[in-house]
Amino acid sequence: MARLPVYLRCLSDLPTSQSTCSSDQLAAIAGVNPAQVRKDLSHIDARGVRGVGYDIDELRRELRHALGLIKTYGVAIIGAGHLGTALANYPGFVGWGFEVRAIFDVDPTKVGEEADGLVVEPLTDLELIVAKRSISIGIVATPSYAAQDVADRLVRSGVRSILNFAPAILRRAPGVEVRRVDLSTELQILAFHLQHA
Amino acid sequence: MARLPVYLRCLSDLPTSQSTCSSDQLAAIAGVNPAQVRKDLSHIDARGVRGVGYDIDELRRELRHALGLIKTYGVAIIGAGHLGTALANYPGFVGWGFEVRAIFDVDPTKVGEEADGLVVEPLTDLELIVAKRSISIGIVATPSYAAQDVADRLVRSGVRSILNFAPAILRRAPGVEVRRVDLSTELQILAFHLQHA
DNA sequence: TAGATTGTTAATCGATTAACAATC
DNA sequence: TAGATTGTTAATCGATTAACAATC
Numbered sequence: 001m002a003r004l005p006v007y008l009r010c011l012s013d014l015p016t017s018q019s020t021c022s023s024d025q026l027a028a029i030a031g032v033n034p035a036q037v038r039k040d041l042s043h044i045d046a047r048g049v050r051g052v053g054y055d056i057d058e059l060r061r062e063l064r065h066a067l068g069l070i071k072t073y074g075v076a077i078i079g080a081g082h083l084g085t086a087l088a089n090y091p092g093f094v095g096w097g098f099e100v101r102a103i104f105d106v107d108p109t110k111v112g113e114e115a116d117g118l119v120v121e122p123l124t125d126l127e128l129i130v131a132k133r134s135i136s137i138g139i140v141a142t143p144s145y146a147a148q149d150v151a152d153r154l155v156r157s158g159v160r161s162i163l164n165f166a167p168a169i170l171r172r173a174p175g176v177e178v179r180r181v182d183l184s185t186e187l188q189i190l191a192f193h194l195q196h197a
Numbered sequence: 198m199a200r201l202p203v204y205l206r207c208l209s210d211l212p213t214s215q216s217t218c219s220s221d222q223l224a225a226i227a228g229v230n231p232a233q234v235r236k237d238l239s240h241i242d243a244r245g246v247r248g249v250g251y252d253i254d255e256l257r258r259e260l261r262h263a264l265g266l267i268k269t270y271g272v273a274i275i276g277a278g279h280l281g282t283a284l285a286n287y288p289g290f291v292g293w294g295f296e297v298r299a300i301f302d303v304d305p306t307k308v309g310e311e312a313d314g315l316v317v318e319p320l321t322d323l324e325l326i327v328a329k330r331s332i333s334i335g336i337v338a339t340p341s342y343a344a345q346d347v348a349d350r351l352v353r354s355g356v357r358s359i360l361n362f363a364p365a366i367l368r369r370a371p372g373v374e375v376r377r378v379d380l381s382t383e384l385q386i387l388a389f390h391l392q393h394a
Numbered sequence: 395t396a397g398a399t400t401g402t403t404a405a406t407c408g409a410t411t412a413a414c415a416a417t418c
Numbered sequence: 419t420a421g422a423t424t425g426t427t428a429a430t431c432g433a434t435t436a437a438c439a440a441t442c
Contacts, residue, residue, distance in 0.1 A: 001389075002382075002386055004385075004389070005379075005381070005382045005385040005386070006382070009366070013366075022422085022423060022424090023423075023424075024423080032410095033410065033411060033412095034411090034423095035410075035411055035412070035413090035425095035426095036409090036410065036411075038423090038424065038425065038426085039410090039411095039425085039426085041425095042424085042425060042426080047424085047425090048423075048424055048425085049417090049418060049423080049424075050416070050417045050418045050422080050423055050424040050425080051417065051418040051421075051422045051423050051424075052418060052422080052423070052424085053422090053423065053424080054424090066389075067385050067388060067389050067392075068388045068389055068391060068392035069385065069388065071388075073384070073388055073391070075384070081283065081286075082279055082280075082282045082283035082286055083279075083280075083283035083287075085279045085283075086278065086279030086280035086282075086283045087380070089278075089279055090280075090380055090381075091340070091341070091364065093380070093381055093384065096381050096384070096385065097388070098381070098384050098388075136391055137384065137387055137388070137391075143288070144288065160390075160391060161387035161388070161390055161391050162387075163380075163383055163384065163387060167288065169206070169210075177387055177390040177391075179383050179386060179387060181378055181380070181383065183284070183287055183290070183360075183378070184202075184287075184290055184293050184295070185199075185202045185203070186360055186376050186378065187270070187272070187290065187293070187295050187334065187360065188201075188202040188205075188264050188266065188293065189199055189202070189376060190334050190358035190359075190360060190374055190376060191264060191265045191266065191268075191270055191294070191295075191334070191358070192198075192201070192263075192264055192265055193357075193358055193374040194265060194270070194333055194334070194357060194358050194374075195264075195265035219398085219399060219400090220399075220400075221399080229434095230434065230435060230436095231399095231435090232401095232402095232434075232435055232436070232437090233433090233434065233435075235399090235400065235401065235402085236401085236402085236434090236435095238401095239400085239401060239402080244400085244401090245399075245400055245401085246399080246400075246441090246442060247398080247399055247400040247401080247440070247441045247442045248397075248398045248399050248400075248441065248442040249398080249399070249400085249442065250398090250399065250400080251400090
């Protein structure tokens with residue numbers, strides 16, 4: 001559930017002096033209701049101690065476990081433009097169990113270039129490399145018109161989780177989770193706010 | 198409201214043969230309930246015709262109007278790394294009334310570089326340029342540690358809408374809308390899905 | 395008129411929160 | 419024991435949806 005990663009991050013914002021934290025504290029940092037926190041944590045079977053709170057280290061472990069951050073996930077980025085390169089380089093992935101194992105591009109002039117320790121590989125090798133390097137998450141950073149095709153190829157290669165940055169809506173295949181980061185929608189929501197405040 | 202941009206985009210997916218569309222059609226494309234569509238549209242006073250549907254051109258106009266896409270919004274990007282450069286270049290902004298009017302960086306070696314028609318300007322000039330170029334939306338594409346400071350400076354300069362790409366949670370100031378694009382949270386949600394499906 | 399589709403009400407559903415007994 | 423805080427139930431709230439009269 002989408003609040004768990006937030007709690008996990010909030011644990012880092014706690015004073016290092018304490019080894020335990022209350023649902024109230026966590027709720028204040030996360031900006032949600034304390035009852036919400038307790039319900040979410042109880043849902044993933046993270047237990048606290050009445051009158052005391054939650055053990056921070058244990059809670060961190062339980063959150064990481066619930067989020068599947070014990071494993072390491074192989075990530076492939078498709079599209080080695082500015083965005084793809086930025087993503088390959090994104091510091092937020094490090095330490096959360098995500099490993100960018102490939103970056104692809106159709107453009108032959110880009111293939112072979114180095115992008116942050118990775119060599120850009122030809123899109124034609126997608127299926128092969130996805131299988132060989134156990135890639136389970138695909139990030140689509142191509143132009144809009146290429147996005148659906150790339151997504152289809154990822155799905156055929158066995159990828160079941162896709163993060164889409166192209167300003168295109170992808171057909172959803174059964175069993176495949178697609179999340180979309182849609183920058184113009186984000187800006188439109190901000191614009192809506194500017195008008196109504 | 199967050200579904201309006203989606204409807205707007207869906208209008209483009211309609212067959213060009215029709216000049217009118219039903220809430221059912223729109224709902225199918227947007228992946229929501231028809232009653233939802235009707236309620237949302239009625240909320241922004243976009244009226245349809247019983248037995249006929251909504252006039253597509255009129256609806257597009259009304260959606261753009263409700264979303265404030267009549268105006269042009271000045272956007273500043275802070276951070277001229279790969280991500281900032283990718284954003285300056287993002288094709289999804291064009292045609293939606295967003296105009297990137299400045300890109301800043303602290304790094305003196307980056308200042309003066311050209312990033313897609315814009316010259317990278319020194320962060321010290323932020324306040325000045327935000328005011329002079331009527332910038333109303335700020336995009337934070339800095340490293341995490343710099344994000345809060347940059348956001349504070351944007352707010353002091355009068356910016357009321359911030360899109361944050363740094364993996365940091367920003368303190369929220371009253372009247373300021375902050376939206377966060379958090380790539381590691383997105384990946385964590387995908388990882389959660391991989392585990393539970 | 396018959397068929398289609400809106401606009402809106404009322405019912406449903408789910409998510410959030412208040413409250414409190416349990417208990418450290 | 420007194421104070422704090424959990425875990426969970428029940429109440430609340432809001433959002434979604436079904437249903438249907440209005441009407442083109």
